[in-house]
Amino acid sequence: MAPYIGTATSRVDGVAKVTGAAKYAAEFNVPGLLYGSVATSTIAKGRITRMDRSAALRVKGVVDVLTHENRPYMADNDQAYKDETAPLGAPFRPLYDNKIWFNGQPIALVVAETSEVARFAASLLRVEYEREAHVTDVYRQRDSASPVREPTSPIEALFAPPKPRGAPEQALTAAAVRHEAEYYVPIEHHNPMELYASTVIFEGNGKLTVYDKTQGVQNVQQYLCGVFGMKPDDVRVMSPFMGGGFGSGLRPQFQVVLAVLAARALQRSVRVVLTRPQMYVIGYRPAMIQRIALGANAGGTLDAITHDAVTVTSQYEEFYRQETGWSGLLYGCANARYAHKLTQLDLATSCDMRAPSAATAVYALESAMDELAVALKLDPLELRLRCYSDRDQHEDRPFSSKALRDCYRQGAEAFGWDKRSLAPRSQRDGSDLVGWGMATGIWEALQIPITVRIVLTANGHAEVACATSDIGTGTYTVMTQVAADMLGLPLSNITIKLGDSSLPQSPVEGGSWIATSVANGIATTADAIRGELLRLAKQIPTSPLANANPDDVALADGKLVNRRDGSRAVSIADAMRHGAVDRIELERTNSPDHDASRAHNTHAAIFAEVKVDEQLGVIRVTRVVSAVAAGRIMNPKTASSQILGSVVWGIGMALHEETLIDHTFGRIINANIAEYHVPVNADVQDIKVIFVDEPDDSNRLGMKGLGEIGIVGVAAAITNAVYHATGKRVRDLPITLDKLQR
Ligand code: MOS
16 A cells, blocks of 8 residues: 555545535524624724713613623733733723723624624714723834833743844944845735634533634633633634634634633623634734844855844734844854844734744845845846855754755756846846846744544544644645555544634644644554554454564454554454453643754745736735745645645745734724735746755654645745846835835
């Protein structure tokens, strides 16, 4: 039997998804379900002084209107609201009191027999406010931004700027060639297709089953227990499918609190679905101002890097990631300094969005590197190769593997990079200016503890269970492939159970760590299953495996087989029959050793071609080649889809995406996917994905994960191509045609 791992495999949940059999959080129905509609504040900062619910309550079909004044019990301490991924600070508490922290904040939940009635009645609430002056403009606040805190825990240390090296200011002054500039990335939004939604089923015994749109069912369960003082047995959180997450579902969002609040108040089942505009209020990629200075010697190697970042968070929490240090992982440079400041605005807390910190910081770094190449009159790829580093300079350690050179070589070859002319505005296609740009991508390869249960039955079927989530990335499929190979069964004999808080422990799906963690977890539990089968097989009189050790045997084709002598085998059915068992159920936790002696990263090289209409300034991304080094590729089909999607998102980041705030009101004004521009089919042309071979021994399966690496560097490759096409450097995203014509 050929291995499934490494073979292009269609999604095992594909048919369920396209036929509608796969149910999402807002699609679970029970008789008597109530619908909640969220009313939101129209001011950005201040207090609610009066709320008149009477008109809303008079509407036929309205059951209740919950506000901070009449809501049932909620915890009164910050710790209770801290979820697994909460940043420093005091988490937002929906409907807790009369204080307004941001425009669009939930201030009431109208609960009715139908969603239409709830929504109409919500429009009848009369609210009076006492306003305070607000600020939502990062540029107005940048001078009062404060440095992120000195880390007090290992987690905080991960997000703080790295330590400085050498004497960067002196090295900059002494450098033969210098480049210094400021780069801006605006607030952006995840915009998953599926709306934030929670359906709370009020079970007869007072227990709750919560279908929630989340990347972490156990995270939401623990959070709800904290907020409402419930016991874990009283609330089960389910998220079998998810219509896109990208980080937006890492933290419990307020609709789940409101739905549970209403279910508890009314002793009924309740669904709350946010509208698209309401989704814009919570969770966004923080705007980022970055100043980068690079100093190089005439030979084109780096002497100095300084990187100063300012990012955005709320008034009540301090969300930030390690924005500034990616250069120290990517490029050799003896002198470096990093600084990160935070501005607190009257907005909701910013949050993780695909490749948080790298997507934005590497855009700036790789733009600056392109500008340095121009100053050095050097091919941009050649500059990267001269600055290539085989060590993580922050910690002075090697990489577990780094096949970035192969990415550069194979990507450049597939793109035809060697035919690029050095000068900008030197390539044309009719009335279009043609530009070629490139950039590097980098992300982390993480693995964290996870628990997997396998139930193997005598008929050769296995159920593999873990509380992890498949946020659309293909986790069901990769889990199926790994289980099939490890248990020696066909794909169709494997059933995956996930997205259920009652299943064995899993962290949130994020950081590109789940595929690696759960796959190695399956391998560990499958070992235990094999050991148990061998124990049973040895009990068979004159067993062909009588003297075998667990390492001597493998599971293949439904049998336990001696690895050296395939004729010595016992079928799963025979082993279990002789042992008088019809099922083997085992659960194991896989806790990876933390290997701090080496850096663990994925890499990519992205090459982009743009065509720019010289008269109109319209930019088309006509070709992209993304060459990725991410360890062993489990499923080339779903893996390519991950990278393709990321490249499309990179096109959006470079040319389209921008959340706009009317600072007079502190309100997001393009809170819909018509006016928040994302790439459409016509914006997506030829994209080629290459996976380079990258053996890695950091974990048994040689995996690294690739949920996020695909977007890192894409925007810079495109904007560098725009410069090459036009000779005009635009340093604030997105590059809309007005900026090009300015
Ligand atoms: Mo990802 S931003 O960790 O969901």
